[in-house]
Amino acid sequence: MEKIAHISSELKDWILNTLKSGVHPEQIANAMIKKGFDPIFSYKTLLKLMNNNPIETVIREPRPYLYEIPEICKKGTIISTSDRDIKVLMKIEKPFIVYLDNVLSDEECDRLIEISISRLKPSKVVDSVTGEIKTASGRTSSGTYYQLNETALIGRIEQRLAELTDFPIENGEGMQVLNYKVGEEYKPHFDYFPENKIQLSTGGQRIGTVLMYLNNVQAGGETIFPKAGISVTPKKGSAVFFHYGNSEGQVDRMSLHSSIPVVEGEKWVATKWLRQSEIVERF
Numbered sequence: 001m002e003k004i005a006h007i008s009s010e011l012k013d014w015i016l017n018t019l020k021s022g023v024h025p026e027q028i029a030n031a032m033i034k035k036g037f038d039p040i041f042s043y044k045t046l047l048k049l050m051n052n053n054p055i056e057t058v059i060r061e062p063r064p065y066l067y068e069i070p071e072i073c074k075k076g077t078i079i080s081t082s083d084r085d086i087k088v089l090m091k092i093e094k095p096f097i098v099y100l101d102n103v104l105s106d107e108e109c110d111r112l113i114e115i116s117i118s119r120l121k122p123s124k125v126v127d128s129v130t131g132e133i134k135t136a137s138g139r140t141s142s143g144t145y146y147q148l149n150e151t152a153l154i155g156r157i158e159q160r161l162a163e164l165t166d167f168p169i170e171n172g173e174g175m176q177v178l179n180y181k182v183g184e185e186y187k188p189h190f191d192y193f194p195e196n197k198i199q200l201s202t203g204g205q206r207i208g209t210v211l212m213y214l215n216n217v218q219a220g221g222e223t224i225f226p227k228a229g230i231s232v233t234p235k236k237g238s239a240v241f242f243h244y245g246n247s248e249g250q251v252d253r254m255s256l257h258s259s260i261p262v263v264e265g266e267k268w269v270a271t272k273w274l275r276q277s278e279i280v281e282r283f
C-alpha cells in the first residue's frame, strides 16, 4: 500500500502544538505511522518541524546496497583455524551467505546445549522502529546469553569464529543459545539495528551473524531467507555466516530471515552477532 508523504497545514499545526505540549516526538511519529504515513517521512517531518525547517515531500529511493566481499569469502574451500578445518559447502552472493560444515564438534554442540538448559528464558526482539528490547509473538523460542569467554568452551569457539571470519573477538556480542520446541519460530526479521539505535561505544551496527546449528531437527526449523528463496536445513555442527552491512554504513534488506516452526523434535542454535567495531561498553 502507498504510504502518505505529504502534510496538510492542519496536521503541521497539530504536530507543532503537540510538540510544544511536551509529547515525545517518537510518540507523535508512531501516531503518524499508524495513520498511514510513511515512517521515514514521519521522522523527517518531525525533525524538520523541531528545527523549524521546511518539509520535503519527496521520498528519495535509498541507494541500492553495495555488496562488499567479506574476508571469509577469500579463503578457499577449507578454512583451517588453529583447532579445526571448516568446510565451505555453499556461497550465495546476494544476500551474502556462506554455509559451513564442521564448525563445531558433536561434543561441543552437546555441551553448549547441556550448559544452557537451566538458563533458558523467553527470547526477546529489538523493535525495528524504536530499538526497544521486548518479548514478541513473532519470536517464541527460549534462549540465554553468555559473556565473552564465559567458559573455556565458549572462549575456544569465539577464538575459532574470529579466525574463521576475521572479525576480532571484541567485535562479537556475547554468544546466544536458542531453543525452539514444536511450533516455535522466529518470524522474518533483520539482525541489524534501526539507524537511530546505533552507538559506537557498543560496537556500532551489527553487520554479520554466525548461526551455528547444535542439533539435527526431525522436521521443520529451517532458517529461511525469503527474499532470496533460500532454506537452510539445520545440521549438527554446521553454521551459516551471513553479512549485511558495508563500509558505507548501508544495510542489506535481502538479509531478511526467519526460523520456521519446528514440526517434530526440537531445535538448538547458537548465534554470534558481529559488530562493525569493537564493543567497548558491555552489559
Ligand SMILES: O=C(O)CCC(=O)C(=O)O
Pocket (backbone or CB within 6 Å): 178, 186, 191, 211, 221, 222, 223, 224, 257, 258, 259, 269, 271
Ligand atoms: O534459529 C534460526 O534459524 C534463526 C535465528 C536468528 O535469526 C537469530 O538468532 O537472529
Ligand SMILES: [Fe+2]
Pocket (backbone or CB within 6 Å): 189, 190, 191, 257
Ligand atoms: Fe536473526
